[in-house]
Structures are given as C-alpha cells and as structure tokens.
Amino acid sequence: MKHNFGAGPCILPKEVFQQASEAVIDFNNTGLSILEISHRSKEFEAVIDEATQLVRELLAVPQGYSILFLQGGASLQFAMAPLNLLPEGGKAAYLDTGVWATKALKEAKKFGTVDVVASSIDKNYSYIPKGYSIPSDAVYFHYTSNNTIYGTEVFEKPATELPVVVDMSSDIFSREINVADYDLIYAGAQKNMGPAGVTLVIVKDDILGKSGRVLPSMLDYKLHIDGGSMYNTPPVYSIFVSMLNLRWLKAKGGVPVLEQENIIKARALYDEIDRNPLFKGTAAVEDRSRMNVTFVMDTPELEAEFLALAKERNLIGIKGHRSVGGFRASIYNALPLSSINALIDAMKEFEDTRK
Ligand code: PLP
Incomplete structure (x- = not known):
C-alpha cells in the first residue's frame, strides 16, 4: 500500500476514486458516462444540488450565503475577490503569510490600494504574525488560513470588524469553522474536497454589487449565483467527484x-x-x-x-x-x-x- 503524503492535487479516499471511476463508464445505471450526460439534465442537476446541500450542511452555512462551484482555481479568486468587493481607488488589507498570500495581494494591487498589515517573510514564513492592526478604512481584510508550503495555519479568525475574505484552499473541511465569521471564503477543491478544476466559493450575498465596477461576466459572482454555478458549462466531473467525497465525509460523521x-x-x-x-x-x-x-x-x-x-x-x-x-x-x-x-x-x- 502506498502512503500518499503529497500536497495534491486531489488526495481522496480510495472508495471515492472507485465510485468516481465507475461513473465514468455508467453513471447511475443511465448507460451513459457522467462525462457525457448533459450538464442541464435532471441527473446532473441532482449532482450539483446535492453537492451544494452537502457543503451547506457540513459547514453549517447560514442563510444569506451563496455556494458556488467555479473554475480558474483559487488563483482566479485572487483577482475576483478584489474586483467584486473593492471600488476603484479603494483600499484592502492583506496579511502576508506565504507564497499564496503574496500572490493574492499582488493581484489585488492591480485593482486598488493594498495595505499589507504584517508579513512573516523575515523568517521565511515560518510563523503567523500577531499583534498587527488592520486599518478601519479598508474595504475588507484578506488572509490565507493554511499556508500549504510553509506548514503554518491560522486557527482563529483574526479580530476585525471589517468584512473578511479568506483563502481556505488547503484546510477547508479539515476543521470546524463558523461561516458567519467570514464574508467570502474560497478554496481550490484539490486538497480536502475534490479534483482540481473546481473552486468552492461561499459568499455573503449582501457584500456583492457594491464595487461599482463593470465586470467581465465570468468574473461576476452575482452572475454565477443567478446561474446556479451554470452560467457556462460547469466542471461536471470535478463537481461530481467532490460530491462523492462530501458524501464520504458526511458518512464519517x-x-x-x-x-x-x-x-x-x-x-x-x-x-x-x-x-x-x-x-x-x-x-x-x-x-x-x-x-x-x-x-x-x-x-x-x-x-x-x-x-x-x-x-x-x-x-x-x-x-x-x-x-x-x-x-x-x-x-x-x-x-x-x-x-x-x-x-x-x-x-x-x-x-x-x-x-
Ligand atoms: N492558495 C493556497 C493556500 C494553495 O495551497 C494553493 C495551491 O496549492 C492555491 C491558493 C492556488 O490554487 P490553484 O492552483 O487552485 O489556483
């Protein structure tokens, strides 16, 4: 037996891979592959509905939050978050705890002012900075909850009254969180959730529509919410396998x-x-x-x-x-x-x- 300590993409239980492989040949006795059924079919609608429901249930997502399955990886969220939340000339606060946090803040700098409230670059990101202050005139505060490369994790939401945006790519579903503490959670699926190709976004509806920007359709959360994550062809297989894995997670307790x-x-x-x-x-x-x-x-x-x-x-x-x-x-x-x-x-x- 191989013991896979790899960082991804997509470390899932063997039984989930087994079910996923069977559906490639015959999905739910339809005689068709999950890869070939229409994403508008009632069969796939049931998959995306169940995946959404499982996310809502497993993370106890409150009313007033939408759950999206998008493409472009967590890296696209580095741009999508500021584009949707930050007005032209607005300021956002970022905590710099590693490569991914740095990439996120560099992307945000293209759309506004970024205040880096603290950084642990002085010790090769081997710790999480503490005791920093967050400017109250920032539109939101962004941090990375688990620094996949450096092996550090933020367990408590940093204290701030600002809306909080968090990259939970590598620790989502690994521990309990209070979704209501956050305004926007995003996670590339490919660690604890499912295969690469789908990104989970959990967004508080009432923070949207305030940036005043004209957004490309594919980068507009509202449009994806209205389209039920099906504005365009969704990553059907990644969503399906994520659903299987979330079922496994639920069955585990x-x-x-x-x-x-x-x-x-x-x-x-x-x-x-x-x-x-x-x-x-x-x-x-x-x-x-x-x-x-x-x-x-x-x-x-x-x-x-x-x-x-x-x-x-x-x-x-x-x-x-x-x-x-x-x-x-x-x-x-x-x-x-x-x-x-x-x-x-x-x-x-x-x-x-x-x-
Ligand atoms: N954020 C974190 C914490 C990550 O670990 C990774 C990838 O490992 C990313 C972002 C980038 O994700 P993606 O490859 O989905 O763009």
Whole structure:
C-alpha cells in the first residue's frame, strides 16, 4: 500500500476514486458516462444540488450565503475577490503569510490600494504574525488560513470588524469553522474536497454589487449565483467527484469527526519530530499546520538517505517544497492514521540505524 503524503492535487479516499471511476463508464445505471450526460439534465442537476446541500450542511452555512462551484482555481479568486468587493481607488488589507498570500495581494494591487498589515517573510514564513492592526478604512481584510508550503495555519479568525475574505484552499473541511465569521471564503477543491478544476466559493450575498465596477461576466459572482454555478458549462466531473467525497465525509460523521482525527494525526507526527533528535520542525510551534507538516534534518546527505528509506517504505510525496527544503508531509482528511504511523515508524527506524 502506498502512503500518499503529497500536497495534491486531489488526495481522496480510495472508495471515492472507485465510485468516481465507475461513473465514468455508467453513471447511475443511465448507460451513459457522467462525462457525457448533459450538464442541464435532471441527473446532473441532482449532482450539483446535492453537492451544494452537502457543503451547506457540513459547514453549517447560514442563510444569506451563496455556494458556488467555479473554475480558474483559487488563483482566479485572487483577482475576483478584489474586483467584486473593492471600488476603484479603494483600499484592502492583506496579511502576508506565504507564497499564496503574496500572490493574492499582488493581484489585488492591480485593482486598488493594498495595505499589507504584517508579513512573516523575515523568517521565511515560518510563523503567523500577531499583534498587527488592520486599518478601519479598508474595504475588507484578506488572509490565507493554511499556508500549504510553509506548514503554518491560522486557527482563529483574526479580530476585525471589517468584512473578511479568506483563502481556505488547503484546510477547508479539515476543521470546524463558523461561516458567519467570514464574508467570502474560497478554496481550490484539490486538497480536502475534490479534483482540481473546481473552486468552492461561499459568499455573503449582501457584500456583492457594491464595487461599482463593470465586470467581465465570468468574473461576476452575482452572475454565477443567478446561474446556479451554470452560467457556462460547469466542471461536471470535478463537481461530481467532490460530491462523492462530501458524501464520504458526511458518512464519517462530518467535519467535527474529521477534525478530531486530524488533531490526532498531526499530534502524533509532531510528537515524533520533537522527540527524534534527527528531525526538526520548521514552523513556529503555536502556528503548526494540521494539514502540512514541514520538517528538516541537519544535512542534505541525511535528508537524501531518509528520503531513500521513505521510498522503500512506500511513503510518497514527502520531499519538501523547494522554498522550505527538507520534508513536507501533507496529511489531508483522506490520509489514514495508519499512514502517519508508517512514517513515524520509518523515522524511528532511521534513528535506530544511526545509533
Ligand atoms: N492558495 C493556497 C493556500 C494553495 O495551497 C494553493 C495551491 O496549492 C492555491 C491558493 C492556488 O490554487 P490553484 O492552483 O487552485 O489556483
């Protein structure tokens, strides 16, 4: 068995992949592939309705929020959020916690003034800045809840009266959130939700329509809301597989159950990193992500040796991102505790061979 610690795209339970593959040949006994049925058919309408309902239920999305399945990845949201919310000449506040946060704020700068309230670039984004102030004349505050590359996570919504826009691409559905704390949540699906190609957007309806901008149709949230995420051909397969995965998530007991599992998984791995003298975590302890665990060893030679052992033990995808080095174990919802234990065993075994 392979233990996939890759950061994506699309780490899902095997049973979901199994169901997804069957529907490619024969979707719900229609004799047709899910790929070929009309996206306007009642069969696909049932899929998108169920996916929407599952998101609403699993995250307890309140009334007054719309749920959208869009294309263009989280990266398009970097532009779409300011275009829809920020009037010409308006100001937005951004927290800079890594590559994705930087990309988001760079994009927003094309449409208005960006106040970077704090940045952790001074320590290669290994911590989440605290104690910063957010200007009250900004139209919204944007942050990234989980920094996939650096292994840091923001668990509490930062204190502000402003509307909050959050990129939850790599931790959505991994822990409970209070949707009402946010005005716009977006997430590229491809970590805990489904295949690449669909982006989940949860938006508070009454923040829209105020930027005064003329928007290209495809970049207008209102238009997608009115069209039920079907203004144009939606990414049918990505939505379908996301729906299957959300069903799996619900059957497991929902987000609180996954959150408890994720806490146990992350704790076990961080405990071993802290105990084992050969490994060192790179993220500030209080900001450690439950989704992406980053760690290093003393020398590149040791790291290469451990990587070879990991490969032998079927531990896939643990090589760190080039901007942090070392290792990154991505431990999304679908990765079982047994895989974490397999990695821990390899770390212990490596320690033993060095004694
Ligand atoms: N934001 C975060 C936190 C990410 O981890 C990623 C990709 O890994 C992105 C944004 C970019 O997402 P996409 O590739 O869907 O544009």
